[in-house]
Amino acid sequence: MSRILITGINGQLGFELRRSLAMLGKCICLDRQQLDLSRPADIAAVLDQYQPDIIVNPAAYTAVDKAESDDELAHAVNAAAPAAMAGWTGAKNALLLHYSTDYVFDGDKAMPYEEDDATSPQSVYGRSKCQGEQAIRASGADHIILRTSWVVGAHGSNFLKTIMRLARERDSLNVVADQIGAPTPAALIADVTAHIIKQWQTGKDKQLLGTYHLSSSGSTSWHGYTEYLLALAERYGVALQLKPENLHAIPSSAYPTPAKRPGNSRLNCSKIEHNFSLTMPAWQDGVEQVFQQIFNS
Ligand SMILES: NC(=O)C1=CN([C@@H]2O[C@H](COP(=O)(O)OP(=O)(O)OC[C@H]3O[C@@H](n4cnc5c(N)ncnc54)[C@H](OP(=O)(O)O)[C@@H]3O)[C@@H](O)[C@H]2O)C=CC1
Numbered sequence: 001m002s003r004i005l006i007t008g009i010n011g012q013l014g015f016e017l018r019r020s021l022a023m024l025g026k027c028i029c030l031d032r033q034q035l036d037l038s039r040p041a042d043i044a045a046v047l048d049q050y051q052p053d054i055i056v057n058p059a060a061y062t063a064v065d066k067a068e069s070d071d072e073l074a075h076a077v078n079a080a081a082p083a084a085m086a087g088w089t090g091a092k093n094a095l096l097l098h099y100s101t102d103y104v105f106d107g108d109k110a111m112p113y114e115e116d117d118a119t120s121p122q123s124v125y126g127r128s129k130c131q132g133e134q135a136i137r138a139s140g141a142d143h144i145i146l147r148t149s150w151v152v153g154a155h156g157s158n159f160l161k162t163i164m165r166l167a168r169e170r171d172s173l174n175v176v177a178d179q180i181g182a183p184t185p186a187a188l189i190a191d192v193t194a195h196i197i198k199q200w201q202t203g204k205d206k207q208l209l210g211t212y213h214l215s216s217s218g219s220t221s222w223h224g225y226t227e228y229l230l231a232l233a234e235r236y237g238v239a240l241q242l243k244p245e246n247l248h249a250i251p252s253s254a255y256p257t258p259a260k261r262p263g264n265s266r267l268n269c270s271k272i273e274h275n276f277s278l279t280m281p282a283w284q285d286g287v288e289q290v291f292q293q294i295f296n297s
């Protein structure tokens, strides 16, 4: 039986992984207190204690704007900690399953990004995640890196929850329309992770290893995403202060933030669909499911 160690189990993805991976082996579910990634030098001792065959690492420093003034901590958690995990799994012949982001790209490409497109992060968060990926690859450890985007889930914080709060409080809202991507449910990422681990367990086929893009199919802007949330609120009878006619599309230049975000966050998912015989569902379906979980109870 596999021993599967999951980090950051109180995050959006960690919470869903706990459910999705439960039947694949003995899951060792660790929160920040039990495994603190801000102290990478202490990680090996904790892993020695649990001796996992598979480490699944959704824990990360994800506060994109805050990271701009918190470079050291973001790099410890997002780069040095995964490097330490890869050092350990490499020596023990264990598998490291790690997550990364569309923010490793600059967003200037006209088409959806492919796995081997050049990275060019524009933010501290993006750079720290990119360095985490590079360290894992350089370690030579068996690994799978899943790059995803715009994660949404019922558990934890995300754009959907922020917008629904603002839509209750305000009668007008400006949202950027020139950043495009695909909202991706944490539950989908967790289920795909389970599918991948299941395949790995059948024969440790090294062909499965490497970097994959994983997001919902289709794309929208943050403004388009917000329009869809207002439509769902109407459909499910959730009362809001904000009327659809008072939702305004704005350019990023009119919404200054500490961190620069990519204009194009679209990820081409053909590789994961092909290698693992999967079909990515439309982003609208995932967002509707999360919306129902939160508001239709
Ligand atoms: N959120 C998004 O939109 C996207 C996320 N990703 C990537 O997907 C993965 C999962 O993201 P998501 O679930 O949304 O992230 P969340 O922010 O929801 O969760 C992150 C988790 O990491 C934990 N964590 C933060 N710092 C530390 C630390 N020093 N030691 C241990 N644990 C720590 C948090 O702990 P605590 O609960 O105690 O705060 C939290 O449980 C990450 O790798 C992220 O970079 C990729 C693309 C988009």
Ligand SMILES: Cc1cn([C@H]2C[C@H](O)[C@@H](COP(=O)(O)OP(=O)(O)O[C@H]3O[C@@H](C)C(=O)[C@@H](O)[C@H]3O)O2)c(=O)[nH]c1=O
Pocket: 062, 063, 064, 101, 102, 103, 148, 149, 150, 151, 158, 159, 162, 163, 166, 173, 174, 175, 176, 179, 222, 255, 257, 261
């Ligand atoms: C709340 C709000 C945001 N925005 C803009 C700001 C930003 O450009 C965009 C998204 O805002 P957020 O801060 O929620 O998104 P952000 O935290 O940048 O989301 C990112 O998180 C990291 C962890 C990732 O890896 C990415 O894939 C992505 O999901 O929407 C508005 O235009 N109006 C608003 O009222």
Ligand SMILES: [Mg+2]
Pocket: 062, 063, 064
């Ligand atoms: Mg955020």
